[in-house]
Amino acid sequence: MSEKYLKEYEVGYTPRLVMEEASRCLLCHDAPCSKACPAGTDPAKFIRSVRFKNVKGAAETVRINNILGAICARVCPTERYCQQGCSRSGIDKPIDIGRIQRYVTDSEDALKMNILEVKPRNGKKVAVIGSGPAGLSVAGYLAMEGYEVKVFEKEAKAGGYLRYGIPEYRLPSSVVDKEIKRIEKLGVVIECNHPVEDVKALKKEFDAVVVAVGHSKGKVLPMFAGKRFVKTAVDFLHEAKRRKGNIKVPEHVLVIGGGDVAMDTVTTLKLLGVKQVTDVVYETFSEFKASKKELEGAQKEGVSIIDGYVPVALKGKKVVFTHRFVPAKLEVKADLIILAVGQYTEAGLLGYEVNKLQEVEKTEPGVFACGDVSKGGEKTVVYAVRSGKEVAYAVKKYLGGK
């Protein structure tokens, strides 16, 4: 039952269709889409290049501004960023920017373009802990600036949440492989199966250390702690991806949570052939956290989504929920319960308090926090790319680069 899970859900544009979509673009002055991209991918410019038959130029714009351009094209919640301000919405619906970006990066790949350039080595060494989107981004940008960069990854393969979190149907592993290869080509060395426990030891060997370990652990609500039939969404998605969808799942699964991770979980379950997937969500639909696209995808697959309920008790395998606003009670019994109620960082293993880690560069010169573990920003890939750029700049400044 894994074929549906393994096949990329959305089909790419043909040359003719991308031109149709690019022609819908109003080619705005001071374009709102470009202002809204956290990573500065500049969609207005690359869409204009597509419109004027310059796909190679479009690829240069995407890649130079966004080192994970092909991944963002697929997973970015564009409705919250670039597409939110799209002027075309005043006529009908926003331009499908993600899909145009995918066409552009697919073309970049098909044309075997080599866009990113590396400055000569400057003799300085930087260690990056974690090879998720933030780690890859900061490593890539530093390598381009001439630093010798080594990335330490605890898992068997690089990519972090890109590799082991976002499901295959939304982000094929082949795309992650290519993006990582692109970064390795810049001279970045990634050491897998290499967990780091001692930052101080690394500091002796490297001129700077970037901590980009992410929020890789799923939270467990106290009432579910230690139960055999309860998993976190992070663990479930990790297993599904690692085993290419070849996992055993029962006939009825209850999922608790309503963010993008929850939507990935419920849709994965359906694509793996689970008959009844029930998702109970704390938020009501009017305050829903997941992107509309992912919510619609889940609904299309036939997931039962019940909004506005809080879990209050566990009786055997039965969860009791009450509604947040109306006097209502809900009881759901399931063979497997998956919790998608948030994530946290394991940075504690590195000997840091989470709050201190956020701005570690202030207390421990030469150590920098990047991505989810840094201060501010949303927990999305596009913010990780942005954080990677910012931290690369900060490291360069710290090491006296111009």
Place this chain on the structure above:
Amino acid sequence: MVKKDLSITFLGVKFPNPFCLSSSPVGNDYDMCKKAYDVGWGGIVFKTIGPKSYVINEVSPRFDTLSKEGEPFVGFKNMEQIAEHSLEENLADLKRLKKEYPDKVLIASIMGNDEETWEDLARKVTEAGADMIEMNLSCPQMTSHAMGSDVGSNPELCKKYCQAVKRGSKLPMMAKMTPNITDMVEVAKACLEGGADGIAAINTIKSICNIDLQKKIGMPIVNGKSAISGYSGKAVKPVALRFIQQLRVGIPGVEISGIGGCETWEDAAEFILVGAKTIQVTTGIMQYGYRIVEDMCNGLMHYMEEQRVDSLEELVGKANKNIIPAEELDRDYIVYPQIDEDKCVGCGRCYISCYDGAHQAMEWDEDKRRPHCNHDKCVGCLLCGHVCPVGAISQGEIVFKKTAKPGRKIKDIRL
């Protein structure tokens, strides 16, 4: 990131890239030209400067567009004449632009109404610091018959005025041709005999874009009336390329600045391949702004890289020898369409067009909703491929006709 040298030498003047504003509303004053240079245009043909005695008085409104399906701007009609500012203002702008942008190319477009004014304008723009002169012999909407395309279709008058300009200035000079003529070569030759160093082609085509069906007046309507005037934009590109090809064949080695519907780097590359060394643009800028030069430059660099050339000169006129008289084409074979069943979406457009517009060779399977080509009827016109919306029809099997010369081999055919 691609980086190629786009510079090219045209009439002895080095352009940083081949892209220029054509003499028109887009290069009307100092501020506009400054912005265009800053965005990346290599040269500017400043809006045509006329004699002091000629007073410009424009109509309102003055534009119209031809649209087709989703495209609002296939062709563009305009009624503007030449520069509206005073001669002194224009000369001051030229002087300031040249001073501030010494590495960019500044071309003065001029239009006199007799030998004396042509000579005088040539002298004045030379003193103002222009790098080159373009003679506007071709504006189709002048309010004087002693100016514009009425002059440009008269070879003797053209030659006389070219001589006058050469008396007034030693600068390199190109004569801008009207396409409202049967044989451009004759006029171009007369201009070169008169001293022109090169040719600019084409100016706009005399046109009526649309008629208002209720009011029964051509567009745009000026107090209940309209007039024939110049047509430009993407729709005129084929006409421009044809004239440039004919000039290159009729006058071997002639240096040309190409004009007419250039919007993308692909259009520009086509102009270069038929023999243009620089390309002038107006309509694309009026619709999209100066910024279109960014993708023209970048796209052209990528094309140079693909073609493995380091200089644009290597591409100039490369298509000329491959465009030959119709009677010399190989008429010995047929190429049958090849249908990709996986790409086909079953719309039946190929079937309709083949039946109604060609030779009823495309057959239609009603149950499967798929076309099939009957080779007994197919003449290989490939109309089907042009109408297919998903690109499912390509050139397939090649077959020699019964009338073909004996001993011909399919491997020798270049599609």
